[in-house]
Amino acid sequence: MEAAQATCPGDVLKDNKDVSVAKNICEIVNENTNRESTPKEEETKNNTNNLKDGSGGQVVNAVAKHYNELEEFGLASRSRSRIFYLRNFNNWIKSILIGNILQKIRNENGGDHNITVLDMCSGKGGDILKWRKGQISKLVCVDIAETSVEQSKMRYKEMQDRNQSSRQRQPIFKAEFLTADVTKQRLKEMYADPDLHFDLVSCQFAFHYSFESYPQADMMLKNISECLQPGGYFVGTTPNSYELIHRIRAAEGNSFGNEVYNVEFESKDKENFPLFGAQYWFRLEGVVDCPEFLVYFPALEKMAEKYGLKLISKKPFAEFFNENVNVAGENRGLLGRMQALEPYPVEDGVNAMSSNQDDYAFAKEALDKAIASGNYDFRRPLKVGTLSKAEWEAITLYLVFVFQKVKVDKKLDSYDKSHVSSPTRTSKRKYDDDDDDLDDTKLSSPKKFEIN
Numbered sequence: 001m002e003a004a005q006a007t008c009p010g011d012v013l014k015d016n017k018d019v020s021v022a023k024n025i026c027e028i029v030n031e032n033t034n035r036e037s038t039p040k041e042e043e044t045k046n047n048t049n050n051l052k053d054g055s056g057g058q059v060v061n062a063v064a065k066h067y068n069e070l071e072e073f074g075l076a077s078r079s080r081s082r083i084f085y086l087r088n089f090n091n092w093i094k095s096i097l098i099g100n101i102l103q104k105i106r107n108e109n110g111g112d113h114n115i116t117v118l119d120m121c122s123g124k125g126g127d128i129l130k131w132r133k134g135q136i137s138k139l140v141c142v143d144i145a146e147t148s149v150e151q152s153k154m155r156y157k158e159m160q161d162r163n164q165s166s167r168q169r170q171p172i173f174k175a176e177f178l179t180a181d182v183t184k185q186r187l188k189e190m191y192a193d194p195d196l197h198f199d200l201v202s203c204q205f206a207f208h209y210s211f212e213s214y215p216q217a218d219m220m221l222k223n224i225s226e227c228l229q230p231g232g233y234f235v236g237t238t239p240n241s242y243e244l245i246h247r248i249r250a251a252e253g254n255s256f257g258n259e260v261y262n263v264e265f266e267s268k269d270k271e272n273f274p275l276f277g278a279q280y281w282f283r284l285e286g287v288v289d290c291p292e293f294l295v296y297f298p299a300l301e302k303m304a305e306k307y308g309l310k311l312i313s314k315k316p317f318a319e320f321f322n323e324n325v326n327v328a329g330e331n332r333g334l335l336g337r338m339q340a341l342e343p344y345p346v347e348d349g350v351n352a353m354s355s356n357q358d359d360y361a362f363a364k365e366a367l368d369k370a371i372a373s374g375n376y377d378f379r380r381p382l383k384v385g386t387l388s389k390a391e392w393e394a395i396t397l398y399l400v401f402v403f404q405k406v407k408v409d410k411k412l413d414s415y416d417k418s419h420v421s422s423p424t425r426t427s428k429r430k431y432d433d434d435d436d437d438l439d440d441t442k443l444s445s446p447k448k449f450e451i452n
């Protein structure tokens, strides 16, 4: 079985105050968990299969159904969840990504610039507080799941009400909420102000749904780009297809995972993947999520180019974390405030997230080193902030990306894509990390690529 390596957080905390950093290598080993599906999971899968008619684009109905039916659990139950720290860590990644890009926009446009944001696939409005903290002026939230849109409206209203009754009232951004399928509907026609322009489009943990088919990915990019200011940014988080493919190839069957997550590919062919519609199921904490699709980045980059979007950066979560945790500012403090790392050792009477002590081998090593160095306040218990290996394996499946709109494509509406024929579900392609020679004329012509 193949093992990948990534840097796992092992930050030394003291009474939840960070004093220094100890980074360790966390070895990721694919544990193939071929367990049977539960009846609820089978039901979700069957629903999806029934909704697919082979023409592409049918899975979105299942996606909307899935997110509409997801219950909103309270803070208390979330804190008991096995993936409590994983969720918080992902939230920290989003906070830093959003904070960094808003700062960049201000630097480039002057500090008093009124920032307008499109939160695409905004879900229940989990990022609303981040937009407030970022002091934006206007937010448009769009999601396919009506229930989620209603919940985000409520969140916004509660925030306004709290602000109204607060002594330190502060201006709050204006907001607009839309229910729409961003892969099929043209958003420009739905905004209250048709001349609206965004400084930023943010799409967190959702872009991969569009890679069900070429027309869907194309419509999503059009929606992202056509109201984005020249110089504006498109940022997001999405599963890293290369990592998914590495792990599935290292696994014995057509699934891999561990006690917190599982990925099951629809196809048993591990060599060839279609550019669009390369479907897999992602299960987190035992709950089947909806079907997701591999995002082939070279194809995305080429398609994005047509809409004037240039890739600025693409980084796996582990790299993004390492780069951002030590920069001057509040990033490190935010880790503690957001409870993004699990304290090790746990308090007396508290159960660790993982019952497997091996999951904390690196935290133990970091703690031992810190103790040996003697460089800490002896009056307080020394703690290491970490993540269980199982959670880290799930986290390292994701990447962060940043695109910038570099030119206005005046022909956007009449864009002729006849020369970019849509690859069908049967056009197979191998994946390669270095796919520079891919151009749009080749999008439909199968060419062999090998992942290293």
Ligand SMILES: C[S@@+](CC[C@H](N)C(=O)[O-])C[C@H]1O[C@@H](n2cnc3c(N)ncnc32)[C@H](O)[C@@H]1O
Pocket: 060, 063, 064, 067, 120, 121, 122, 123, 124, 125, 126, 127, 142, 143, 144, 145, 148, 180, 181, 182, 183, 184, 203, 204, 205, 206, 209
């Ligand atoms: C994993 S959630 C992420 C929500 C939010 N961005 C966040 O980070 O908390 C994915 C979201 O994408 C939305 N979504 C999926 N496909 C969509 C589509 N075609 N159009 C609009 N929203 C979509 C789902 O309804 C869901 O709310």
